[in-house]
Amino acid sequence: xxxxxxxxxxxxxxxxxxxxxxxxxxxxxxxxxxxxxxxxxxxxxxxxxxxxxxxxxxxxxxxxxxxxxxxxxxxxxxxxxxxxxxxxxxxxxxxxxxxxxxxxxxxxxxxxxxxxxxxxxxxxxxxxxxxxxxxxxxxxxxxxxxxxxxxxxxxxxxxxxxxxxxxxxxxxxxxxxxxxxxxxxxxxxxxx
Amino acid sequence: xxxxxxxxxxxxxxxxxxxxxxxxxxxxxxxxxxxxxxxxxxxxxxxxxxxxxxxxxxxxxxxxxxxxxxxxxxxxxxxxxxxxxxxxxxxxxxxxxxxxxxxxxxxxxxxxxxxxxxxxxxxxxxxxxxxxxxxxxxxxxxxxxxxxxxxxxxxxxxxxxxxxxxxxxxxxxxxxxxxxxxxxxxxxxxxx
Numbered sequence: 001x002x003x004x005x006x007x008x009x010x011x012x013x014x015x016x017x018x019x020x021x022x023x024x025x026x027x028x029x030x031x032x033x034x035x036x037x038x039x040x041x042x043x044x045x046x047x048x049x050x051x052x053x054x055x056x057x058x059x060x061x062x063x064x065x066x067x068x069x070x071x072x073x074x075x076x077x078x079x080x081x082x083x084x085x086x087x088x089x090x091x092x093x094x095x096x097x098x099x100x101x102x103x104x105x106x107x108x109x110x111x112x113x114x115x116x117x118x119x120x121x122x123x124x125x126x127x128x129x130x131x132x133x134x135x136x137x138x139x140x141x142x143x144x145x146x147x148x149x150x151x152x153x154x155x156x157x158x159x160x161x162x163x164x165x166x167x168x169x170x171x172x173x174x175x176x177x178x179x180x181x182x183x184x185x186x187x188x189x190x191x192x
Numbered sequence: 193x194x195x196x197x198x199x200x201x202x203x204x205x206x207x208x209x210x211x212x213x214x215x216x217x218x219x220x221x222x223x224x225x226x227x228x229x230x231x232x233x234x235x236x237x238x239x240x241x242x243x244x245x246x247x248x249x250x251x252x253x254x255x256x257x258x259x260x261x262x263x264x265x266x267x268x269x270x271x272x273x274x275x276x277x278x279x280x281x282x283x284x285x286x287x288x289x290x291x292x293x294x295x296x297x298x299x300x301x302x303x304x305x306x307x308x309x310x311x312x313x314x315x316x317x318x319x320x321x322x323x324x325x326x327x328x329x330x331x332x333x334x335x336x337x338x339x340x341x342x343x344x345x346x347x348x349x350x351x352x353x354x355x356x357x358x359x360x361x362x363x364x365x366x367x368x369x370x371x372x373x374x375x376x377x378x379x380x381x382x383x384x
Binding site (some may be wrong): 029038110175 | 208210221226228231233235236237239272274275277278279298306307309311313366368369
């Protein structure tokens, strides 16, 4: 996932720029404000877009070359950028992280990770070729059978969820996208 | 939709705060930077969450009391806030704009308005009571039969889309959420 560290910068301990919290005039919530120039840094949930992409009966995964969770396996995914559709963002991430070319099929899941204010959209996708290779943020990439996944080395809870949900609708053509599994928040530090 | 004007502030013509565009070290895209303190104001697509909510055979709509499109009719919707799920955000907006209490059913549509970098999620919802009234940002609210909608006075293209898509799946229990109608961007100024 691209630019995680930059998005997660600890903005509340800065000594310049937006660094105090107050309710701007006409608003009803505390916002992050620059006391030097009154700039309001609105914070909104960020959208992560990713793919569960297969070639025949094999799943595309990437071993992370960057923190967090360096060395663990993940699905191609990253922050949606300005001016792109979510499908374009997911396609771009698959190229950046795994040099994979693919066709988006449909929306598999919408996960909400409220502890980090992330909305994650995972799409089902079909690889156009099995030729994949590690992009800058991956140590290696691989095509795995579902019986041979690096299951004990997955990077994030939502990677497990997406793979599990994908298998539940393997042959379905129309379904309502999955959400978080019941009771799960995706907060790894709280075991959920 | 809450705080539209604040989010759409013309940040490129400011004389203080983040106001120049450059590629920060280690990045590969131009970002909005403060030349006084080097604060990087990352811009990401924003998520709008809304509801197509019905009571029996009637649809809940709000007449906008704020710009843009003041005086036009819309569905309850607004920017998703930090720390909430999209369903919670949609439920909150229905309360803020129409004092409506409802139960979310499922995800109707994911629209992408790339010209304003908005991702809009509309949920199907069931009103718990027909008692609704105008919140701060609404001039009035109403429950309309689908034959009696204020169809020539709708505020935004995606309001038309969501109502149309809702009617297509009136009796469906499982479907893949709709996206933009083919070829439509939601850009009102370009007639699409």
